[in-house]
Amino acid sequence: MTSDDRVGDYLEHGPAASGEAEVPDGAVHVRQILGSAAVWGGPPPDGLDGVLGRIRSERSAAYPAAEGPAAVPVARVRDTPSGVAISLDVSGLPPAAPSTYYEGWVGEVARRPSRLSC
Amino acid sequence: MYARFAGPVYAAAHSVLRDHDLATEAVQETFVRAWRAAAKYDPRRGLAPWLYVMARRVAIDIYRSRRHLVDGPPAENAIVTLPPELDTIWEAYQVRAAVDRLPVEERTVVRLCHFEQLSHVEIAARLDIPIGIVKSRSHRAHRRLAAWLRPLCDVDEATSERSLAYRGSDDAGARHDDF
Numbered sequence: 593m594t595s596d597d598r599v600g601d602y603l604e605h606g607p608a609a610s611g612e613a614e615v616p617d618g619a620v621h622v623r624q625i626l627g628s629a630a631v632w633g634g635p636p637p638d639g640l641d642g643v644l645g646r647i648r649s650e651r652s653a654a655y656p657a658a659e660g661p662a663a664v665p666v667a668r669v670r671d672t673p674s675g676v677a678i679s680l681d682v683s684g685l686p687p688a689a690p691s692t693y694y695e696g697w698v699g700e701v702a703r704r705p706s707r708l709s710c
Numbered sequence: 711m712y713a714r715f716a717g718p719v720y721a722a723a724h725s726v727l728r729d730h731d732l733a734t735e736a737v738q739e740t741f742v743r744a745w746r747a748a749a750k751y752d753p754r755r756g757l758a759p760w761l762y763v764m765a766r767r768v769a770i771d772i773y774r775s776r777r778h779l780v781d782g783p784p785a786e787n788a789i790v791t792l793p794p795e796l797d798t799i800w801e802a803y804q805v806r807a808a809v810d811r812l813p814v815e816e817r818t819v820v821r822l823c824h825f826e827q828l829s830h831v832e833i834a835a836r837l838d839i840p841i842g843i844v845k846s847r848s849h850r851a852h853r854r855l856a857a858w859l860r861p862l863c864d865v866d867e868a869t870s871e872r873s874l875a876y877r878g879s880d881d882a883g884a885r886h887d888d889f
Contacts, residue, residue, distance in 0.1 A: 599863045600856035604823075604848055616864035622855075625798065625805045626824040630724035635737045640712045643741045650742075668713075 648684065711757070712741060714810075718758070719765040721806035722799050726769035727776075736772055740765045762803050769799070801862055808858040816851035819844055 599619045601609040606623065625631060648664050663685035669678050680696060688694055716737055723736035743764055744751075751760060809817060822828045822836060830848065834841040856863060 596853060596856040596860065599860075600849075600853035603855055604852035618862050618864035619856075621798075621801060622805055622859055622862050623824075625802055626809070626820065626855075627827070628725070628802070629730070629825075630721040630733075630802045631806050631809055632821055632825045633724060633730055633733070634717055634720050635734045639716060639734065639737060642738050643712065643745075646738065646742050647745050650746075 651684070711744075711761075715758070715761050715807075716741075717810045718803045718807040719761060722762060722765040722803040723769040723772075725799050725802035726766070726773055732772055732776070733769075736765065736769045739772070740768045743768060758803075758807065762800065765803070766799050804859060804862060805855075808855055811858065812851055812854060816847045816854070819847045820851050820855070823848060 599616070602615045602619050603623050603626065607615075644664060644666065651664055663682055665680055665682045667678055667680050669676060671677075678698065685694070719740050720733050720737050723740070724730070724733035727733050727736065740761065744761060747764070751757075809820065812820065818837070819833055822833045823830075828836065830841055830844045833848075834844045837844070
């Protein structure tokens, strides 16, 4: 039986599973945490709306309409069998001026990012 | 980012504040602060520890402001009182992140087992599935948790010491590879 099996048994069944074997204090603590409301509760489903509302409001204060757009992008990233799919929803962004377009860039700060035209 | 980390951030905040509404307030504040500080984020250090440090600070700020409202301003030389069980914040964050990684059917069994304290027989009746399936889901889920949470479970002392050292640190530089 590996250590993970032994700890897994303890997490699943509690002291009854360990018998005479000594169980690490950390496993005892983790099992206690598994029963706590902190692990099973959460913000309401519309919690993200509250965050975005505050961000929009701060952006609006920082970029009044006369000085520039108060656009707020929301990027959703998910793994797919063929790679990472990124969808971008932007609010508060006016249509691009004639003969211009918006560009998105994606990549790590330390590396050269890849350009996404849209 | 919100979908992935709202749960762990909530768990960290709840372990400090012990209150659903205050923990929810802390989640919102944490992500707003993360947005403000996004330009300073160093991806080499990992998103999970960076958000954890932010969540802990936010929760402690809320805790202190509530204490201040209840107890009045502290004396000039008063020792700063830390929230109860500060050491458990990091563990709560990691345990929640691990639970959120479980397939939903395994997560449901683990929740009914630990949070509602149901037996396998009771879980089978609640979910209307054979008890054999409950047992296999429970077995798989708890072994996954044991593996993902190995540093917390003290299986490897060196790793555990690193975890303990990080838990008390305000520096998000100690990257954890688990998440």
